[in-house]
Amino acid sequence: MLVMGEVHTGLLQNSGEIPESTCRDVLQLLSGERVRVSRRPIVYAVSPDLLTGVDCRLPSASQSRIRGAGTVLSRSSITGGRVVQGSSFTRIERSGSDRRQPWSHYLARPGVVEVLGKVKSRDLADGFAEDPPADGLDLGAISARFLDVVQSSPLLDRRAPFKIARTRLRWVAEEGEPAIRFTLHSEQMRTVRLVHTGEFTPAVADLCEDLALHDWLLTALLVIIERARIGGTPGPEAAVKLAPAVDHLLHLWMPSARVDDVLSAYWESLDRRPGFTRQWQSLVDRVRDQLAVHTLAFLREKSGGGAR
């Protein structure tokens, strides 16, 4: 019927980036299952999928009381040894019967929540974009916990190079005529409404995680530039404040790196408008230009005032 998910993205709480081997150890949340790692074009490590059992109210724009039971699929990942994500999603399907089934039934369908009773797909999808009710399905809380598990690993030194808020990206995918809409809500909240042709595949979740990752990078870079107050503070001070961006963020931009070819058109459309890569590039240029200007000023100062 539809799939809903939420991805939380944050800065790994470590002074520097961590090597691939440490990524593996940190993500070993479930013993016995392997952490998957890909190395090109950027090191990406992802934990085994874990299931959370849920039996609760589902979101509804019309405030109807819809009950669902089943499991949510979640995972944690680390990109470039620097950015951490907690991601959860579940497929919402109509139940074959009106009665609540034993857990064995739901466990046989990992990542599926069955709706008990009548439901409209549109009502669910519209409701999901809003904050979940207190007793409702809260994928964000599950994703946040998967992010916490990584951040509290004893293998990390917790001396992150700068403070930055996590962002959350809530997404809904439905079948139909291909379309995507990305919306910025508050400082940390984003939603994606995606329509895909054919059956849902986990590649859609990968796409949303990739979008969340790049949106976080863009947000973090904007925050760092704002804090530097270019023009409002003396050059050397601004340069010092921009340095963390160069040390930790600028090399991480790899849009669509892990996105299935079938879905890359979605990224391309977002790159045309609103134009993620365009904004990123202009910010990167700004940071580098600032550093260049500062270097020139510094050199001029050292050579005793230059054109005297």
Place this chain on the structure above:
Amino acid sequence: MLIFAISDKGGTGRSVTSTNIVYRHALQGNDVCYLDFDFGSPTAGAIFSVGSVARGTTRKGLHDYLLGEGAPEPHRVDVWTESDREGLRTKPPGAGRLVLLPGNEGGGELPAVEEETLRRCVQLFSRLDEEFDLVMVDVSAGRSFTAEMVLQATVRLPSVPFRWLVFHRWTRQHIIAADGLVTGADGLLDAGTRFGHDRNALRDRIRFVRTAVLEPDAAELVGLRDEQRAWLFACDTELRELASRHKVGRTSMLGKIPLDPILQWREQLISDEDVLASKIANAETAAAFDDLAKKIVDDAAWEGL
């Protein structure tokens, strides 16, 4: 960094001083948040002039969050956008974020420290430390389960730096009580050691802040008779001796806030506008807050005693 604000007794000006420190720290360009853990009387909303949460929030506040009552995240208030005071409603250029996490309206003190509550507290501190340069926690007055909870939480977060500020007024009773709160039976050091802190290391992370201090040479005292001034001076000298005997003296003091009429009549943030434009606040008070806001993160002010 986590800063815990505590006082020996109520009415010391703990909340108004700690909110002003946080406000100044934000103006200095840092991202800060303020946690109202004074569950019995959550009034931080009023000090920040956020009318909707003046006596705590009716939504999911810190109290609900810690007790696990249906709140995966506690309610946050962005002071720069939600304050009713016009002077606070625009974020000054270069200032950092200023976020308030209010308590619940009618919440009540914690009945005990359950494992689940403690786990949530650790999770909250850990998440906020990721996001904010400074997290100020108003722990309320005296010995409480809240103080025990944060002492235990910091044991579980060994790599998150924390510090304690003990607020007291400059009177005989307050000096003795402030010392008692730290070193007395079941005080901060006793309780902290019981939960796994190293006593000496914890001692090094505690500093005193004097509030509503009237200096004998203050300008306000010019009208006093010579006898009165001599008496005040003698009192002050006596208090200094008492304070140093109780190890609440100058070396363990982080700062002092002068007596300011505006703070006696209304607990509020003192903005530069209050000092320069309307002139209802004294410049010394704002300067004292500004100085404290720098000192709480200045390692030199926190070197071992």
